[in-house]
Amino acid sequence: MAQMTIAEALRQGLREEMTRDARVYCIGEDIGIPGGWGGAFTVTLGLEKEFRERIIDTPISEAGLFGVALGSAIMGMRPVADVQYSDFIFCAMDQVVNQIATMRYMSGCKLTVPITMRAPVGATGRGAQHAHNIESMFLGIPGIKIVCPATAYDAKGLLKAAIRDDNPVLMIEHKLLYGSKGARTESGAVDASSDIPDEDYTVPIGKGIIRREGRDVTLIGTLLMMHRAVQAAEVLASEGISAEVIDPRSLSPFDWPLVEASVRKTGCAVVVEEGPRTGGVGAEIAASLTERCADALLSPVARVAAPDIPVPFSPPMENFYIPDVARIAAAARSVIVRQRMSVSA
Amino acid sequence: MAQMTIAEALRQGLREEMTRDARVYCIGEDIGIPGGWGGAFTVTLGLEKEFRERIIDTPISEAGLFGVALGSAIMGMRPVADVQYSDFIFCAMDQVVNQIATMRYMSGCKLTVPITMRAPVGATGRGAQHAHNIESMFLGIPGIKIVCPATAYDAKGLLKAAIRDDNPVLMIEHKLLYGSKGARTESGAVDASSDIPDEDYTVPIGKGIIRREGRDVTLIGTLLMMHRAVQAAEVLASEGISAEVIDPRSLSPFDWPLVEASVRKTGCAVVVEEGPRTGGVGAEIAASLTERCADALLSPVARVAAPDIPVPFSPPMENFYIPDVARIAAAARSVIVRQRMSVSA
Amino acid sequence: MMSNSMEFHLSLYRKMVMIRQFEERVKYLFLEGIMPGTIHQYQGQEAIAVGVCEHLADEDVITSTHRPHGHAIAKGLSVESMMHELFGKSTGCCAGKGGSMHIGDMAHGMAPAIAIVGGGAPIATGMALAFTMRKQPQVAVAFMGDGAVNEGAVHEAMNMGAIWSLPIVYVVENNRYSASTPIAQTTKVANLADRAAAYGMPGVTVDGNDVLAVYEAAGEAIHRARTGGGPTMLEALTYRITGHSRRDPCLYQPEEERKAALTQEPIVRFTEFLLSQGHTQQALDGVRDEVNAEIERAVQSAMAAPDPAPEEALVGLFV
Amino acid sequence: MMSNSMEFHLSLYRKMVMIRQFEERVKYLFLEGIMPGTIHQYQGQEAIAVGVCEHLADEDVITSTHRPHGHAIAKGLSVESMMHELFGKSTGCCAGKGGSMHIGDMAHGMAPAIAIVGGGAPIATGMALAFTMRKQPQVAVAFMGDGAVNEGAVHEAMNMGAIWSLPIVYVVENNRYSASTPIAQTTKVANLADRAAAYGMPGVTVDGNDVLAVYEAAGEAIHRARTGGGPTMLEALTYRITGHSRRDPCLYQPEEERKAALTQEPIVRFTEFLLSQGHTQQALDGVRDEVNAEIERAVQSAMAAPDPAPEEALVGLFV
Ligand SMILES: Cc1ncc(C[n+]2csc(CCOP(=O)(O)OP(=O)(O)O)c2C)c(N)n1
Ligand SMILES: Cc1ncc(C[n+]2csc(CCOP(=O)(O)OP(=O)(O)O)c2C)c(N)n1
Ligand SMILES: [Mg+2]
Ligand SMILES: [Mg+2]
Numbered sequence A, B: 001m002a003q004m005t006i007a008e009a010l011r012q013g014l015r016e017e018m019t020r021d022a023r024v025y026c027i028g029e030d031i032g033i034p035g036g037w038g039g040a041f042t043v044t045l046g047l048e049k050e051f052r053e054r055i056i057d058t059p060i061s062e063a064g065l066f067g068v069a070l071g072s073a074i075m076g077m078r079p080v081a082d083v084q085y086s087d088f089i090f091c092a093m094d095q096v097v098n099q100i101a102t103m104r105y106m107s108g109c110k111l112t113v114p115i116t117m118r119a120p121v122g123a124t125g126r127g128a129q130h131a132h133n134i135e136s137m138f139l140g141i142p143g144i145k146i147v148c149p150a151t152a153y154d155a156k157g158l159l160k161a162a163i164r165d166d167n168p169v170l171m172i173e174h175k176l177l178y179g180s181k182g183a184r185t186e187s188g189a190v191d192a193s194s195d196i197p198d199e200d201y202t203v204p205i206g207k208g209i210i211r212r213e214g215r216d217v218t219l220i221g222t223l224l225m226m227h228r229a230v231q232a233a234e235v236l237a238s239e240g241i242s243a244e245v246i247d248p249r250s251l252s253p254f255d256w257p258l259v260e261a262s263v264r265k266t267g268c269a270v271v272v273e274e275g276p277r278t279g280g281v282g283a284e285i286a287a288s289l290t291e292r293c294a295d296a297l298l299s300p301v302a303r304v305a306a307p308d309i310p311v312p313f314s315p316p317m318e319n320f321y322i323p324d325v326a327r328i329a330a331a332a333r334s335v336i337v338r339q340r341m342s343v344s345a
Numbered sequence C, D: 001m002m003s004n005s006m007e008f009h010l011s012l013y014r015k016m017v018m019i020r021q022f023e024e025r026v027k028y029l030f031l032e033g034i035m036p037g038t039i040h041q042y043q044g045q046e047a048i049a050v051g052v053c054e055h056l057a058d059e060d061v062i063t064s065t066h067r068p069h070g071h072a073i074a075k076g077l078s079v080e081s082m083m084h085e086l087f088g089k090s091t092g093c094c095a096g097k098g099g100s101m102h103i104g105d106m107a108h109g110m111a112p113a114i115a116i117v118g119g120g121a122p123i124a125t126g127m128a129l130a131f132t133m134r135k136q137p138q139v140a141v142a143f144m145g146d147g148a149v150n151e152g153a154v155h156e157a158m159n160m161g162a163i164w165s166l167p168i169v170y171v172v173e174n175n176r177y178s179a180s181t182p183i184a185q186t187t188k189v190a191n192l193a194d195r196a197a198a199y200g201m202p203g204v205t206v207d208g209n210d211v212l213a214v215y216e217a218a219g220e221a222i223h224r225a226r227t228g229g230g231p232t233m234l235e236a237l238t239y240r241i242t243g244h245s246r247r248d249p250c251l252y253q254p255e256e257e258r259k260a261a262l263t264q265e266p267i268v269r270f271t272e273f274l275l276s277q278g279h280t281q282q283a284l285d286g287v288r289d290e291v292n293a294e295i296e297r298a299v300q301s302a303m304a305a306p307d308p309a310p311e312e313a314l315v316g317l318f319v
Helices: A006-020 A062-074 A086-100 A135-139 A152-164 A223-238 A256-266 A281-293 A315-321 A325-344 B006-020 B062-074 B086-100 B135-139 B152-164 B223-238 B256-266 B281-293 B315-321 B325-344 C006-031 C046-053 C069-074 C079-086 C120-133 C152-163 C192-199 C211-226 C255-263 C266-276 C281-304 C310-314 D006-031 D046-053 D069-074 D079-086 D120-133 D152-163 D192-199 D211-226 D255-263 D266-276 D281-304 D310-314
Strands: A002-004 A024-028 A055-057 A078-082 A116-121 A145-147 A169-174 A194-196 A209-212 A217-220 A243-247 A250-252 A269-276 A302-306 B002-004 B024-028 B055-057 B078-082 B116-121 B145-147 B169-174 B194-196 B209-212 B217-221 B243-247 B250-252 B269-276 B302-306 C061-063 C140-145 C168-174 C203-207 C232-237 D061-063 D140-145 D168-174 D203-207 D232-237
Touching: A002 A006, A006 A024, A006 A152, A006 A194, A024 A062, A062 A078, A062 A086, A062 C120, A062 C152, A078 A152, A086 A116, A086 B086, A086 C120, A116 A152, A135 A145, A135 A250, A135 A269, A135 A281, A145 A152, A152 A169, A152 A194, A169 A223, A209 A223, A209 A256, A217 A223, A217 A256, A217 A325, A223 A243, A223 A269, A223 A325, A243 A256, A256 A269, A256 A281, A269 A281, A269 A325, A281 A302, A281 B281, A281 B302, A302 A325, A302 B281, A315 D310, B002 B006, B006 B024, B006 B152, B006 B194, B024 B062, B062 B078, B062 B086, B062 D120, B062 D152, B078 B152, B086 B116, B086 D120, B116 B152, B135 B145, B135 B250, B135 B269, B135 B281, B145 B152, B152 B169, B152 B194, B169 B223, B209 B223, B209 B256, B217 B223, B217 B256, B217 B325, B223 B243, B223 B269, B223 B325, B243 B256, B256 B269, B256 B281, B269 B281, B269 B325, B281 B302, B302 B325, B315 C310, C006 C046, C006 C069, C006 C079, C006 C211, C006 C266, C006 C281, C046 C069, C046 C140, C046 C168, C046 C211, C046 C232, C046 C266, C061 C120, C069 C079, C079 C281, C120 C140, C120 C152, C120 C168, C152 C168, C152 C192, C152 D152, C168 C192, C168 C211, C192 C203, C192 C232, C192 D192, C203 C211, C211 C232, C211 C266, C266 C281, D006 D046, D006 D069, D006 D079, D006 D211, D006 D266, D006 D281, D046 D069, D046 D140, D046 D168, D046 D211, D046 D232, D046 D266, D061 D120, D069 D079, D079 D281, D120 D140, D120 D152, D120 D168, D152 D168, D152 D192, D168 D192, D168 D211, D192 D203, D192 D232, D203 D211, D211 D232, D211 D266, D266 D281
Parallel strands: A024 A055, A024 A078, A078 A116, A116 A169, A145 A169, A217 A243, A217 A269, A269 A302, B024 B055, B024 B078, B078 B116, B116 B169, B145 B169, B217 B243, B217 B269, B269 B302, C061 C140, C140 C168, C168 C232, C203 C232, D061 D140, D140 D168, D168 D232, D203 D232
Antiparallel strands: A002 A194, A145 A250, A209 A243, B002 B194, B145 B250, B209 B243
16 A cells, blocks of 8 residues: 555556556657656656566657557557647547547457557646647547546556556546656646555446535536535535535446436536536536436536636636636535525425 | 529539638649549539639648648638548647637737638448548537538528638538539438529528427427438427427527527427437537526437447448437427426426 | 469469459449449559568558458458448448448458548558567558558658568559549659658659569568568559549549550550460450359349348447 | 848847847746746757748748747747746737747737647648738748657648748758657658658758858748748757756756757857957847846836736637
């Protein structure tokens, strides 16, 4: 048992999987240069010393590197391909959407494509091209599983599950949660470290978790927004409102039983996400929840999300962009107020 | 006044706009080769004879061509850039999402980016890589307007509005609606031709239209699904159910007043789309409608969409994939049944 | 190497004719409205697929394009499993889920064909990387057209193939057109193989209508790849004598040019050569008849196979 | 051309020093935690931006990269408007919405810098296309790093620039590293300018630490572009003596190599040259002091400017 940051837990997870299975390898930009940073957020730092031939630094060629990962996966390797910032995955979008997501299906479901893709999201003072929250764009792509760890425990467990999964898995990571150190420290970072068990474990893809139990309202959020939802729940608790916080951990497949059970208990829900509201992940969750729990929902599902704009650079504007604790708490109060009204009606 | 197909109406629209404004030009692959096809669906056929220098055939380089269109737009040109199939826009995704959508905003809202992008969607017997319905992926990208004409009248009017708009506009077109002729005829094509006025007109971006009035249920669909919704409404009419069919025509901005008014009248709604259900356009429409009209909705908004799979090639499987009239009618009946129950309750 | 034996020549001929007759039959079925989908055909480029794939075993792999039937046959897929696929039957090589543009079968070392122009190059490069990482002696071949070399993905892939010295050959079938666009409009270089220098790999241009020339040049490149010498860009010059896709009348090809090309097409040329080497017209006709019979059996069996149940669509996306 | 006059040399020197001192001041502000965001700096490459942009008027345009401060100053943006932008003020050249990686100002012919490596090349090509279509005499310059030439978008753009013979120069600043990755790992060609041949355009390699050499080579290329001669790929050899971004200690650069590079950096070299030409150290120090004072005024004014109202974020996405 040791306390680790997400960066450390991911690094350990990669090390263990590469040790366990010679087919596992990492491919990306600046991931294994001696004297370098181990990727943009130190996840692969030092791994090149142990696995010189399985940490592959590429030129700046995202379409190329995702295509290469795909080709090797078809041949039985188990690549972990990453982009330094999720925004750059758009350079590889054809490979991801047209090739990786469809290749098995087009083959008559004969091939397998055991590929793990890692992509850091979140607005962090770098401007619009290093800030995308890409989850919603991939939710609509059948053939790719999506996981979103918010803690070091989940990061390691989901990474291992992804690597062992025979299907393409996109792992969304959040820049402010890595706990990267030294020159790669992020300002505004949030502590997401966990106690990591000594023994091997995985976190099953498609299983969410209750981060905090509650009775009055269900808050649903991943990554940084999970942490903010927990903070909002604390604020609400001080007002006598008992909020349940659910971290779905996987977006695809989604843990409907867990979320449904919570909403059937609380009667109302707030979905929180960092990216723009329109066409976001929250739309799918809200629409599906409404279909599944119409009889139990006492007020419409509320969505807390960013406004429909690119991410602005200036800190006051960027802070305004990212949903904060106050907005989450306010949304929770608003759905609960309605609930009480309707109950009393 | 003349009857025209969508391909003809778009062609006329391009001709008129290029005549009106010397800054308007077309850029794409195979769009103006003498003896060629005028693009994959004959939209630009023959225009190269009139506007030799403003119909620009490119190499097969989608990232390049959308970037070129962007650069020229910044300098005051008004490009109409197209991909032959919407699937290929993923090759240009960085240019569209990271550059075109953000450039004005990042400039401090000083630049303008008057670019029109055209992309044909729909499953048409070509397999998974020539079949994407890309609408949902772009809905979540602030900075791009999205229009979806289902008739020749709207195609021409929206194209002209897009070209005259100073912002990026993505125009989604449907392969089965073009009415392309000769060697480019599509099997399974649906007649979407209209009477086109002789005088200049535009269709405002962001304004929907009621395709058929009704009292009992609101059906919402664009492109091919609009036509299927109208057919479903006819089936329903024969059963005594009066369905209102709304064609939003624009997805972004969206004509909420029109849709809301209809739903407030009928009390229930079915959103139809051709692409996969999860993370689809229907999720956003259903979630927003629920937020806006919770008090008026007598049953949860139903979504009719494709299953969450890539598009299969084989005709029986492909037909199963694409939502058909029967499924739309069934969804309508299901929301109405519930409505009646709740009214009688 | 049996490159001079009559038997060997006849086996090349047989494969080329198999491709040609397959495509002709498919064209007919398609134009008659009997076959669904859309098709891009390979008539006139047979020498390339056959000359290259002759050096490959089932364990070697290729990626193909929107125009994959020739590669598939040359790589050893049965015309039966292909015909079933084209008819959308579950008995097809892709269970009816792929179709013409995604035909393939990894049992014969062919990934599902990739209909995104240029999209196969990085994938083949990754296959080659897998061989290198595992120290296996296999080779990958990425087939692509002249138009594809202008795609960014091809550029990125070739650079990676070169810097990592991977066992791969990038075969560019230069048929002088990308869809309706003539090559003069899309590049300024005299030979596309000149671009190999940009990656520091050998570039070779060969007469792609001469199956023996292709066989020889491909042999060198594949040998180099297999023995640790790294990748090659192999450009094979040919001409697209068939339409780009289905009902294309090719009005953008100058008539003179087309006519000249028809006299140079690979089966005409190889036939002349074979006759000059002592093969008889009768023997060649015999090959053609055999091939036709095999194709006809494939058509009949494909048409007789039951359609898939629609719900099969839902099965198998994930393992 | 006044390329030999002392005045001209001093003006080049002034611009180079303006860039250097701007970057040093920004670095300090950043490390002190006073300046928000992230930064990629230009120290050591000043000769390139200055040597190239000296040939450009406000009506000529450039695209820049994640490392844009040097290009911006050379292209004529005021250090004041830049400093305001770096501090995220609405008074910045991008109203605080862009930040360091998107600095730009079309009033001075600089598009918002593009932080996606290689992403600017197609955009600059489109700007050049606009000039050609309108028969305007302007020129576009796409700045990029050595790492960028491996991006597909750059390949596609250069090919288009070449086939359409556009008025553009692709300037590759080869500082031998892309982030932490040394160039030997990303390409096998000796000079990146060798890749120009793949597009049929001239490729030129120049000493990028010699401002006069850059000035001359860029002059030729820009003249060619401006007079209908089409594009050039101009590679300028330099070295990244600063960190890749913010707190990078550059441990991946061999110490010998770094040390040698520091003796070759462009301001050291140009200073020696100027002194040899009769300029006095005092005069050069005077320039530096002036520049520092201007930068200091910019810093004070930027820090004094009020923060934007958060809701300004919502304004202006669409026209
Ligand atoms: C990325 C992408 N862009 C465009 C197309 C449409 N398209 C299909 S084939 C083709 C021409 C391909 O030319 P080439 O590479 O020379 O191959 P050929 O058809 O001559 O065999 C085009 C433009 C596509 N399939 N993929
Ligand atoms: C498409 C893309 N991939 C990766 C990155 C991350 N990144 C930023 S700068 C950089 C290195 C760029 O190297 P080079 O082009 O040589 O420019 P330099 O930093 O040396 O000026 C990388 C990998 C990016 N910004 N965009
Ligand atoms: Mg071709
Ligand atoms: Mg560099």
